[in-house]
Amino acid sequence: MKRVVISLIVVTALSAALYIGSQQVHRWKSSSVEQAVQQEQERWMVDVEKLKDEVKDLRDELYSETKMETHEQKVSEILGTPEGIASATDTPGCMDSEARLLSFFDYLNKKYPADTTPLTRFQSAMSRLASAPPEIMEKDLDTLALFRNIAHLYRTLGAQDLLAFRRWVELEPDAVEAFLPDLYKVMMDGTCTQVVPADCTREVATHYATYFLNTLAGRSYLLRRSSRYRILATYYSVLVLHQANLSGTNLYGVDIHPQLERLQSEIALYKGLARKTQYLASLEEINTHYRNR
Numbered sequence: 001m002k003r004v005v006i007s008l009i010v011v012t013a014l015s016a017a018l019y020i021g022s023q024q025v026h027r028w029k030s031s032s033v034e035q036a037v038q039q040e041q042e043r044w045m046v047d048v049e050k051l052k053d054e055v056k057d058l059r060d061e062l063y064s065e066t067k068m069e070t071h072e073q074k075v076s077e078i079l080g081t082p083e084g085i086a087s088a089t090d091t092p093g094c095m096d097s098e099a100r101l102l103s104f105f106d107y108l109n110k111k112y113p114a115d116t117t118p119l120t121r122f123q124s125a126m127s128r129l130a131s132a133p134p135e136i137m138e139k140d141l142d143t144l145a146l147f148r149n150i151a152h153l154y155r156t157l158g159a160q161d162l163l164a165f166r167r168w169v170e171l172e173p174d175a176v177e178a179f180l181p182d183l184y185k186v187m188m189d190g191t192c193t194q195v196v197p198a199d200c201t202r203e204v205a206t207h208y209a210t211y212f213l214n215t216l217a218g219r220s221y222l223l224r225r226s227s228r229y230r231i232l233a234t235y236y237s238v239l240v241l242h243q244a245n246l247s248g249t250n251l252y253g254v255d256i257h258p259q260l261e262r263l264q265s266e267i268a269l270y271k272g273l274a275r276k277t278q279y280l281a282s283l284e285e286i287n288t289h290y291r292n293r
Contacts (some may be wrong), residue, residue: 021180075178078107093188097182101195104179108168118168123197125161130199132156134211134218136252149217177232177274186234186245206244206251209237212255228272234263235279242286260287 050185079100105119112118127242134152135141148155154162169176189203212218212233222230238259244250266281269274 001071005215036049044057077177078175078178079103079172086244094186094192097185098192098195101179101181101186104175104182105195107175108172112167114164118164119195121161121164124164124201124243125157127197128156129153129208130201130204133204133207134215136207136210137217138215150220151214152211152217153221172276173228173272177228180236181275185238188240202240202243202247203249205240206249209240209244210252210254212237213241213256213259214252227266227270229264229272231266231270233260235267235283239282239288242289253257255291260290 037274080103102119105122108118114121124166126273135145135149138146138149151168158167187200188195188202190202210218212222222233223244227235238256241254241256245256253280264287267273267279270276273279
């Protein structure tokens with residue numbers, strides 16, 4: 001009898017201990033789960049705040065208007081004259097545009113001195129891009145080759161040059177936009193070689209325009225850029241391919257018509273471009289050309 005009582009006491013004690021232990025474990029688990037949920041919520045809140053900041057930055061970029069007066073002032077500062085920004089690009093030939101580009105690179109050299117002058121760095125980069133063009137027919141590439149094509153600009157130019165170019169475009173947005181028409185004119189003319197090397201022909205420009213508009217690698221590169229430079233790169237790629245169509249040198253037969261209305265809408269909505277009116281007029285002229293064919 002005594003043993004039975006002792007056994008009952010032991011069983012009761014074990015049961016009580018087991019119950020208390022299970023309650024403690026339950027409370028511990030609940031506390032751990034609550035803590036984990038709280039930590040996750042805090043992480044989400046941080047991510048949400050970051051996204052809010054990014055959206056605000058994008059909205060500011062999209063709706064911050066670049067005035068033509070500021071644009072012209074920057075060009076006058078670089079050229080050292082009060083001339084209008086369109087004068088050189090409206091003249092025949094490329095000599096005036098080349099002179100403007102030389103002034104632009106001289107301005108960069110004075111403002112951002114480095115071991116390598118901006119003009120030398122630019123010419124070296126252009127020659128390397130011309131001698132090692134990216135792949136266009138991506139359907140024939142294996143996975144590794146496709147990734148190499150996506151990283152083409154980085155592999156060809158290297159981090160140092162890309163960082164230098166990025167610095168210029170971020171710190172001198174008005175100047176870069178103002179002198180892009182001159183660069184386009186010099187490249188398409190092909191007879192002025194003081195800035196653009198002779199090996200950077202219209203065919204090379206057409207190849208890279210095709211890369212940016214018609215390949216996964218090129219489009220993914222543009223999508224990683226700011227709205228301003230993605231729009232500008234797309235715009236000049238369209239101009240290059242339109243000229244290729246006119247001269248019968250669009251070797252890959254890229255149809256730019258689907259790009260036109262989308263690009264026109266983007267430019268119309270984006271307020272960070274000083275030459276917006278000119279861009280829209282040029283695109284409408286090209287659009288009219290293809291509608292009337």
